[in-house]
Amino acid sequence: MSSKKSPEFKKEEKRLKYTKDYIQKTLEATEIYKSQYKENIQEAMENLDYLDSSQSYISVLINTQFMETAEKNFKQLQRVKDKPYFARIDFIPQEGQKDPVYIGKTSLMRAEDDVPLIVDWRSPIANVYYEGRIGKTEYETAAGEQKGELTLKRQYTMEEGTLVDYMDIDIATKDDFLQASLEAGADDKLKDIASTIQGEQNRIIRADMKNPLIVQGAAGSGKTTIALHRIAYFIYTYEKTFDPDNFMILAPNNIFLDYISGVLPELGVEEVRQTTFIDFMKSLIGNKIKLIGTGEKLKTFLEASKGPNASKAPNASKEYGASNPPNAATAIIASEEAAQNPEDFDLTTGTQNLENLKWLLKFKGSAAYLEALKQYIREMEQDFLQNLDFTLGEHVLVRKETIEELILKDFNHLPLYKRPEELKKTLRNQLKKKKKEVLESIEAYYDDRIQGIRVKVPELEERRQQTLPLIGKRDAELKALEKEAKTLVKDYTAGFVKEDLYALYQDFTTDKIIEQKELWTEKDRDRQQYFKDYHQKTLQNKQLELEDLAPMAYLKKALFGFKEDITIGNVVIDEAQDFSLLEVKVLKELLKTDKFTLLGDLSQGIHSYRSIDNWSELMAEVFVDEKPTYMELTQSYRTTIEIMNLANEVIDFLDDHGVKKAKPVIRHGKAPTYQYYDDEGAMVQDLSEEILSLQREGRESIAVICKDREESLDLKRKLPKNLKTTVLKEDQKTYGSGITIVPSYLAKGLEFDSVIICNQNSYYEDNPIDIKLLYVAITRGMHTLSIFEGNDSRSLLRKIYGKSNTKSISA
Ligand SMILES: Nc1ncnc2c1ncn2[C@@H]1O[C@H](COP(=O)(O)OP(=O)(O)OP(=O)(O)O)[C@@H](O)[C@H]1O
Numbered sequence: 035m036s037s038k039k040s041p042e043f044k045k046e047e048k049r050l051k052y053t054k055d056y057i058q059k060t061l062e063a064t065e066i067y068k069s070q071y072k073e074n075i076q077e078a079m080e081n082l083d084y085l086d087s088s089q090s091y092i093s094v095l096i097n098t099q100f101m102e103t104a105e106k107n108f109k110q111l112q113r114v115k116d117k118p119y120f121a122r123i124d125f126i127p128q129e130g131q132k133d134p135v136y137i138g139k140t141s142l143m144r145a146e147d148d149v150p151l152i153v154d155w156r157s158p159i160a161n162v163y164y165e166g167r168i169g170k171t172e173y174e175t176a177a178g179e180q181k182g183e184l185t186l187k188r189q190y191t192m193e194e195g196t197l198v199d200y201m202d203i204d205i206a207t208k209d210d211f212l213q214a215s216l217e218a219g220a221d222d223k224l225k226d227i228a229s230t231i232q233g234e235q236n237r238i239i240r241a242d243m244k245n246p247l248i249v250q251g252a253a254g255s256g257k258t259t260i261a262l263h264r265i266a267y268f269i270y271t272y273e274k275t276f277d278p279d280n281f282m283i284l285a286p287n288n289i290f291l292d293y294i295s296g297v298l299p300e301l302g303v304e305e306v307r308q309t310t311f312i313d314f315m316k317s318l319i320g321n322k323i324k325l326i327g328t329g330e331k332l333k334t335f336l337e338a339s340k341g342p343n344a345s346k347a348p349n350a351s352k353e354y355g356a357s358n359p360p361n362a363a364t365a366i367i368a369s370e371e372a373a374q375n376p377e378d379f380d381l382t383t384g385t386q387n388l389e390n391l392k393w394l395l396k397f398k399g400s401a402a403y404l405e406a407l408k409q410y411i412r413e414m415e416q417d418f419l420q421n422l423d424f425t426l427g428e429h430v431l432v433r434k435e436t437i438e439e440l441i442l443k444d445f446n447h448l449p450l451y452k453r454p455e456e457l458k459k460t461l462r463n464q465l466k467k468k469k470k471e472v473l474e475s476i477e478a479y480y481d482d483r484i485q486g487i488r489v490k491v492p493e494l495e496e497r498r499q500q501t502l503p504l505i506g507k508r509d510a511e512l513k514a515l516e517k518e519a520k521t522l523v524k525d526y527t528a529g530f531v532k533e534d535l536y537a538l539y540q541d542f543t544t545d546k547i548i549e550q551k552e553l554w555t556e557k558d559r560d561r562q563q564y565f566k567d568y569h570q571k572t573l574q575n576k577q578l579e580l581e582d583l584a585p586m587a588y589l590k591k592a593l594f595g596f597k598e599d600i601t602i603g604n605v606v607i608d609e610a611q612d613f614s615l616l617e618v619k620v621l622k623e624l625l626k627t628d629k630f631t632l633l634g635d636l637s638q639g640i641h642s643y644r645s646i647d648n649w650s651e652l653m654a655e656v657f658v659d660e661k662p663t664y665m666e667l668t669q670s671y672r673t674t675i676e677i678m679n680l681a682n683e684v685i686d687f688l689d690d691h692g693v694k695k696a697k698p699v700i701r702h703g704k705a706p707t708y709q710y711y712d713d714e715g716a717m718v719q720d721l722s723e724e725i726l727s728l729q730r731e732g733r734e735s736i737a738v739i740c741k742d743r744e745e746s747l748d749l750k751r752k753l754p755k756n757l758k759t760t761v762l763k764e765d766q767k768t769y770g771s772g773i774t775i776v777p778s779y780l781a782k783g784l785e786f787d788s789v790i791i792c793n794q795n796s797y798y799e800d801n802p803i804d805i806k807l808l809y810v811a812i813t814r815g816m817h818t819l820s821i822f823e824g825n826d827s828r829s830l831l832r833k834i835y836g837k838s839n840t841k842s843i844s845a
Pocket of ligand 1: 215
């Protein structure tokens with residue numbers, strides 16, 4: 035803590051005042067410029083009709099550009115005017131003198147002498163703030179390495195434009211700024227962390243864009259946050275080469291998009307495209323597609339993973355009359371019944387079917403599946419050919435081999451169904467060139483014969499008798515050819531038959547892939563049949579599943595092409611562990627870019643039955659030639675040590691999956707509490723009281739995480755109405771603060787002040803999916819965690835907490 039009376043504090047106050055005044059002056063000046071540009075544009079528009087229009091047009095363009103820049107600067111300065119900078123470094127270059135560098139969220143140059151008053155956190159010298167320690171250090175610039183000495187690193191606390199405090203950091207100082215920032219409550223939106231970015235995070239934000247970057251980061255390690263900062267960094271650093279709309283963030287769902295929506299404007303980059311994988315694929319394939327069962331698979335596996343007593347467990351949905359989803363026990367019965375009644379056969383239940391389903395989903399996400407699709411497309415290209423010469427009458431104008439070469443090789447860069455259009459041009463040219471020759475040759479042929487008759491037949495009438503039919507034949511033939519020529523190209527190219535996209539994909543999945551011998555072994559007979567039956571069922575009525583989206587988009591591109599060119603050159607994927615290899619590969623091939631930043635956590639891979647379960651496979655199969663950079667984040671910033679310890683105990687139940695455990699930042703809090711109940715009513719009563727007590731403590735965002743949606747809805751019904759709870763839905767676009775009941779699989783990525791885990795009838799058991807779901811649930815809370823559950827020995831938490839029915843685990 036600095037003394038407010040010290041001369042240094044006064045100096046800092048003076049500096050802050052000076053900067054703020056300068057910002058104010060700049061804002062005022064910008065307002066004037068803005069209205070000037072506006073007037074210029076108006077004037078030029080008025081003149082557009084009668085003065086030299088090109089000059090007016092140029093004036094409109096230039097002034098619009100000026101206007102946009104002024105607008106952008108204005109917005110940025112407005113945003114920072116109460117906190118123009120958050121840190122200062124004093125760096126003495128080897129050759130040169132010490133100049134304090136004030137680091138903020140934007141830069142500001144004093145116009146009179148070009149002295150930087152604020153330096154942007156993304157600038158090269160700001161790297162010293164994030165990485166450098168007091169003493170000798172260096173940083174990279176476009177001109178090379180700058181060596182020097184860092185003599186001061188200072189952080190400021192400001193409130194409403196007033197300097198409250200500053201703190202100098204030396205090697206030994208713990209990061210109080212970070213602590214303070216982590217103590218703050220969870221908003222319903224993610225915040226920027228420019229002032230407290232840590233070294234390991236900084237290296238990811240600034241990692242080279244040339245190679246794909248894969249980040250394995252523990253829960254709460256800042257993956258989402260630094261993904262957004264990385265984009266802001268690139269847009270700033272490569273301002274001239276990259277437009278913000280060249281970037282695309284792929285997030286898991288719309289709730290998540292809403293959650294991150296606040297950060298980019300805060301960082302001064304608004305125009306970045308943010309979407310979900312599903313929406314992006316829909317936009318490519320055509321929005322009319324019917325997507326079925328996105329959450330169903332996880333539910334199927336969750337149900338199937340329930341322990342042997344599952345069917346005996348009290349079931350809330352029974353009590354409330356909701357339909358009771360099948361568990362493993364009922365699934366087996368279902369498959370036995372299905373054997374007698376094949377009509378009702380459900381391809382997602384039954385032990386054997388579940389094994390097959392797991393295999394099928396993994397296969398549909400594999401590079402092998404994409405190869406099979408490519409093979410199908412190659413076969414289609416062959417079938418597309420007509421095997422016919424392009425002829426006028428009997429005259430070959432273009433040989434079929436040449437047409438084949440054109441379609442398969444020369445026009446290979448075009449979607450298959452667009453190639454006939456291109457071929458038309460060649461055929462038209464050839465027709466134009468050769469029609470005359472053909473007609474002349476016919477004329478010559480008949481002329482020869484007529485001439486021969488003239489020579490051979492002396493008698494006039496006889497000669498006329500013989501030549502007239504020939505002339506008639508010649509004229510008729512010429513006329514017929516002229517007529518044929520008129521539609522020749524159109525008729526030929528009409529022979530290239532275009533099929534319906536869905537019909538083709540159905541043909542591929544239910545037929546042609548089965549015929550690809552190299553894919554299957556003798557042992558795969560059952561799987562072949564399963565694959566075929568599965569798709570006959572799922573693809574009915576033009577329906578698709580999540581796993582079909584990327585293959586469909588690929589097929590669409592290969593055959594029809596997309597409506598618009600895609601200009602995205604840089605892709606950032608959050609929660610990348612939920613993607614399949616095929617999906618990343620398809621994105622890479624469709625977007626024709628290898629500039630990918632993939633961030634994920636294998637410990638949270640709740641969809642690993644279909645998705646990436648190790649990063650090395652991704653690197654070896656998708657980024658074969660691109661030398662991807664792999665980085666890890668193990669420090670977790672979100673939760674307290676006590677909560678993270680419990681999460682780590684849970685993840686220990688997984689067989690080693692090659693991921694380092696999260697290390698919490700030193701921040702203590704209350705130990706998580708655990709209690710189990712025989713009486714459901716008493717549990718709900720205690721849970722309501724816990725919510726009220728958290729509210730009294732001032733916890734603004736509280737999540738009650740239930741394992742699935744049924745339990746969430748059931749709990750909402752049981753909780754008192756005055757608590758005003760909402761149940762989070764997958765297709766929800768926004769989510770606010772308050773009490774949110776969250777099905778565990780939707781909790782990924784989100785964070786709350788306090789989390790209550792409630793298991794009435796569905797428990798997290800000792801199997802990989804449940805372990806990961808529980809890990810996700812535990813790691814959502816920043817400050818407190820309380821667990822309420824029924825009395826069931828299958829519960830993994832029961833195993834951890836032992837027999838006593840109330841306990842808290844401390845650090
Ligand atoms: N350097 C930092 N300074 C301050 N807060 C940070 C820092 N890094 C991360 N945080 C905070 O930690 C929390 C977790 O960050 P974030 O959600 O980005 O992590 P994540 O790795 O994506 O988490 P998960 O995988 O569990 O969803 C956020 O509240 C974020 O603001």
